[in-house]
Amino acid sequence: MVLGGLQLMVVLDGTVANLALAKVQDDLGLSDAGRNWVVVSYALAFGGLMLLGGRIGDRFGRKRMFVVGVGLFTLSSLLCGLAFDEGTLIAARALQGTGAAIASPTALALVATTFAPGPVRNQAIAIYAAMTGVGSITGLIVGGALTQVSWRWIFLINVPIGIAIVVFAIPALRETAPHKLELDVKGAILATIGCTSLVFGISEGPELGWDSGAVIGSLALGLLLLAAFLFVERTATNPILPFSLFGDRDRVFTFASIFFAGASLFCTTVYVAQFVQNIMGYTPLKAGLAFIPFAVGLGIGSALASKVVVRIEPRWLVLIGGVIMTVGLLYGSTLDGDATYLRDLLLPVVGIGFGVGFAVVPLPLCAVAGVGETEIGPLTAITQVAQTLSGPLALAVIGAMATSKTLSEGGTNGAPSEMNPMQLTALGNGYTFALLGCAVCAAIAGLVALFIRLTPAQVAQAQAATEAAQQHAV
Template sequence: MPHAGEHRYPVTGSAFGLPLMVLCALQLMVVLDGTVVNLALARIQVELGLTDAMRSWVVTSYALAYGGLLLLGGRIGDVFGRRRAFLGGVAIFTLASLACGLATTPEVLIVARIAQGIGAAIASPTAMALIVVTFAPGRPRNQAFTVFAAMSGLGSVMGLVVGGALTEASWRWIFLINVPIGLAIMAAGLKALTVVGPTERLALDVRGAILATAASTLLVFGLAGGGAGADIVVVAALVIGVVLLLAFFYSQRTAVNPVLPLHMFANRSRAAVFICLLLVGALMMAMTVQVALFVQEVVGYGPLQAGLAFIPFAFALGLGTFAAGSLAERTQPRWIITAGGLILVAGFVYASQLGEDIGYVPELLIGILAIGFGIGMVLIPLTLSVVAGVAPADVGPLTATALVSQTLGGPLGLAAVTAFGEARARSIVGDGFDSINREALTGLERTALAAGYTDSLLICAGLSALVVVIAVVFVRFTADDIREGKKAEAAANTNRDNA
């Protein structure tokens, strides 16, 4: 019999059952949402009459809310109960998806996307915590985490196909499809998820989360607005954003439970890794959105055709991660990062030279494969370096902070390339840019948009080069540090199993 106070795990046999289906369905829905929106942006812009800057907010508003509140969202489950927080996050995400699908104005859509991000920031980390307290240590929990992790890869590929197919019918379906799925998750969750584990009395760092999100939002607004030329509003947004960012870092010095413990940046190599992850997040979101718009608006692909065209990217990324992983325990991570970063520079420079009259094979496919492989090569050593040479107790906070860095980098990168692309297109068509009919482009307008989308990839090339420089100069972790980090990660998992 269990001892008094010993935790009783609801699932002690095979992990495959309703609880795992509920938690994995949420993860799959969140990952899908991040992919399908990119394919629908062109249709959304036409129907709602969005400017290029406003169009980028359909993506960045979600990422800012999700990334800015992710660390706080994980702690909400500890304070209010994981099952309650999970179901509440799913409910917010589902209602927000309904609002997105029914939106008739840009403002309603963006506010609803913010709400989606809030719901995901609460539900997603709580789902991982529920795996720990629901599935018994050993085979059940290992099975659960394996399937849960697989949802990210599956969702990325499925999103390209499902998102393209749904958008062919109507962009609204990419959001409305979440409603029945969300309702099913809540209904099944009420039945399958057990109230387990005590809540904790923690002081939530709401001030820190608000400051981080507000600073990021203003910086993104300022960067995105620069495409039409700097004015007082753009400059003010950038200045206030920097001030709020400084206030955020100051607040973390005195917060009882800071959302970003500053001691994690004491190691110079690890601080450099976090900066590199932010830059990689920036170039990844910028690239995926710009290329998706380029192939639809300029080359003439439909949403489904565009989605299918990007499937090789996922496989190339997988090959890159495999290659980097096989080198990680015998090569210093900075040299793996350098190799991947140089491949990215070459891939982005190549892609920036593509014009409007290109074929898929070989022109577009070469760029897709090179960039996908390079990102895989860069991400693995950076991810492993996050926990290199640390104690098991620090693994969880460090990996969570790495995810936030990468997530918040995305909106900043997209804002920068959107502004650059708009400025480049304006330089060709002049004042006529604001009256472009994207459903019936003239030859000059098509050339201008092509130049804007492809030339903006040079910013991604610059970010890749910056990652290489930072890695070579500052990242001093060794292969031994990586091996120690893997041991610490394994020990952290064992401690979590015994919790």
């Protein structure tokens, strides 16, 4: 219960934050870049520190670090709910992502050590995985309802849940023996700060000017830190990113496709949520309900892809999914403030969801095809990191595109509630221009997948190996 509860809380938080952005921006007077940082700061910390978080659990004991991670997530949720300006909210969100990076990978490892091998463990793993789907749907409804009362409640609701998880976890979970291993703290910090610096430079460029010293310095620092990260990873005793895992050509293209598919999905949810609330005038609850067909389409696409992935080459499935996403997003980029949900949005929302589901099922299996059981865990973790980090990096670029479009048409960079009709039109055009960027990411994901030469038999073997790794995990 406690492990599934943590997964549910983390997924809920990611879902409801997108629905609350419009309210947060109005209440705290955030700029467009500041609004994006509310989601970016969480995702950067979560993705950048996830690999280190899992190893911290191995190093100091998984139960102990699970409790620490949940405690940090709970405390930072309280700070998010009490935030009084842009800086305090963004800092608290980064702290929240750090807590999730410690607790989430440790929770999955604890499933394997808490339950005995066989049907009991398999059922526990299935319940844990199901929390992702449950959290996504529930978050759309609960998050919309809470945001309608106050955006602060989407964070404050985590406090009693987090306390309950800690209270029940202490007697329910069994501690694992610590392992003496060297932690690549330097690599994790360099990667996270390097990505953050790049995102800052790109997202602030339209507002501060691309020739601004702060923008140029931030971009240069980000590139320097990422170069240092690559050097550290080549010399580290226990690197968080082993380069040996990238020796396979198919795997490299798989990670690239995962990156762009994740980028498209992340940015699409952000800008569709903004469009329906700020331009179409939807309440947060109505916006959440409007996303449910997307989840339904995703579920249907995933179910169908799971059945045919062992019969059809995975590159064709990813390409088909990418094409469907691209077409839907290109259509979305043509909409304006006169759009209606039933006439203009329902079918594209379902179609994009179906395309996402059809594309994302084969890719994780391609990442672990042809490797031993002991390498499946690290590769799966790197896949999750690629999906998580792709969002904030892409949102920096696509957000800069959207802001530049809005400003070029006479819009302003501020709260929509203070804009006149002409400025709102410019804002809406910026949102739909962002969907064009999302379409480009989806198209790249599909095209890159064409270079994956894995056969259905290899994917079926990877599927069986993944299930075996879960059953024999310790």
